Amino acid sequence: MLRGIISDREKGLPVSTIGRMLKIAAEGRGIISLGPGEPDFVSPQNVLRAAREALAKKMTRYSPVAGRWDFKQAVIRKLKKENGIEAGEENIIVTCGSTEAIMLALIATIDPGEGVMVPDPGFLSYTPTVEVLNGMPISIPLEEEKGFQPDVDMMEKLIVPEKTRVLIMNTPSNPTGTVFSRKVLEEIAGFAVEHGLLVLSDEAYEKFVYKDAKHISIGSLNGMEKHVMTLHSFSKTYAMPGFRLGYACGPENVIGAMTKLHVFSSLCAPTVSQVAGIEALRGPQGAVERMRKEYDRRRRMIVKRVCEVPGWSCMEPEGAFYAFPNVTSMGMKSLDVSEWLLREAKVATIPGTEFGRMGEGFIRLSYATAYEKIEKAMDRIEKAVRKKAGR
Ligand SMILES: Cc1ncc(COP(=O)(O)O)c(C=O)c1O
Numbered sequence: 001m002l003r004g005i006i007s008d009r010e011k012g013l014p015v016s017t018i019g020r021m022l023k024i025a026a027e028g029r030g031i032i033s034l035g036p037g038e039p040d041f042v043s044p045q046n047v048l049r050a051a052r053e054a055l056a057k058k059m060t061r062y063s064p065v066a067g068r069w070d071f072k073q074a075v076i077r078k079l080k081k082e083n084g085i086e087a088g089e090e091n092i093i094v095t096c097g098s099t100e101a102i103m104l105a106l107i108a109t110i111d112p113g114e115g116v117m118v119p120d121p122g123f124l125s126y127t128p129t130v131e132v133l134n135g136m137p138i139s140i141p142l143e144e145e146k147g148f149q150p151d152v153d154m155m156e157k158l159i160v161p162e163k164t165r166v167l168i169m170n171t172p173s174n175p176t177g178t179v180f181s182r183k184v185l186e187e188i189a190g191f192a193v194e195h196g197l198l199v200l201s202d203e204a205y206e207k208f209v210y211k212d213a214k215h216i217s218i219g220s221l222n223g224m225e226k227h228v229m230t231l232h233s234f235s236k237t238y239a240m241p242g243f244r245l246g247y248a249c250g251p252e253n254v255i256g257a258m259t260k261l262h263v264f265s266s267l268c269a270p271t272v273s274q275v276a277g278i279e280a281l282r283g284p285q286g287a288v289e290r291m292r293k294e295y296d297r298r299r300r301m302i303v304k305r306v307c308e309v310p311g312w313s314c315m316e317p318e319g320a321f322y323a324f325p326n327v328t329s330m331g332m333k334s335l336d337v338s339e340w341l342l343r344e345a346k347v348a349t350i351p352g353t354e355f356g357r358m359g360e361g362f363i364r365l366s367y368a369t370a371y372e373k374i375e376k377a378m379d380r381i382e383k384a385v386r387k388k389a390g391r
Pocket of ligand 1: 096123204241
């Protein structure tokens with residue numbers, strides 16, 4: 001083993017408990033996993049067919065660095081029609097999922113010591129990505145009492161003026177399932193303009209909204225085109241996580257910088273994935289709506305069942321595919337609750353603290369798994385907690 005070979009930067013990264021929990025869940029016999037944030041559906045048939053046809057035509061070469069022309073045209077049309085965002089080719093880069101887009105956007109904009117405002121709890125790659133670039137993550141606490149919506153007055157108090165460059169937001173949100181209201185988005189827009197920030201708007205779950213909730217892209221608000229980088233992914237919407245496909249739409253100078261960097265990260269998004277992605281965007285959208293309806297059915301059941309567990313409560317999620325119950329009544333840290341559930345109920349969950357300090361007291365339950373499995377998992381959880389509580 002080569003000693004001293006691992007960089008301090010890497011050593012500084014948090015060790016994710018998700019990996020450990022998911023490994024136990026995968027190896028452990030009889031464990032039901034409500035852990036992964038990955039659709040349990042297969043990509044739509046028309047998308048798979050397009051990928052097969054692309055391979056049959058031997059489309060195995062690199063694509064242009066910023067993405068194929070025909071893919072970008074499909075994206076431009078989609079953004080205009082569905083998100084109310086006007087874009088040209090120069091505003092778009094195609095990436096290997098939105099994970100790569102987040103990384104490229106932050107490398108392109110953050111110098112060491114500069115601030116990035118990050119939702120807490122929030123998707124677990126945001127803070128480590130800022131840290132690996134020697135940036136300064138500034139947590140935006142999302143509180144249950146406020147429906148996990150960001151509070152702009154609090155953001156005013158937390159921002160480090162002059163040193164903060166970027167604000168990351170994610171609606172519909174992982175892990176809370178919150179969908180930001182138009183009012184909140186307008187306040188965030190005003191805040192970003194006042195402080196000269198670039199908003200990274202992660203909209204990976206844009207299609208999965210329920211009840212009366214509506215997804216609004218902050219990039220569609222008046223005058224925001226200079227301030228917003230909209231990030232979209234195929235992983236959730238079209239159940240295509242293994243295709244590693246996403247795109248960013250934003251100001252030309254930032255997209256240009258990201259394109260320059262792309263040469264040194266992955267060079268380009270996979271050609272086959274882009275061809276499949278064109279079919280996903282242009283073809284029939286029935287599969288997306290079918291998945292949304294099924295997630296909604298599971299959502300209603302899981303929230304009802306969680307609220308029947310003694311002492312637990314859960315804000316009703318309006319988007320994404322997660323429930324984020326408050327489990328403080330268990331009298332244990334979130335991590336211990338998750339480990340206890342794994343042991344006593346044989347159900348894998350993710351501790352809220354994986355998503356930031358503000359996640360303490362919560363666990364994340366993914367309902368991207370079969371209805372019957374969720375029912376069974378909830379039977380087990382309820383039984384174990386009742387036994388512990390003597391009820
Ligand atoms: C909020 C959010 N953004 C981005 C991603 C990553 O998506 P992709 O597969 O496009 O990299 C995830 C995946 O779980 C997510 O939850």
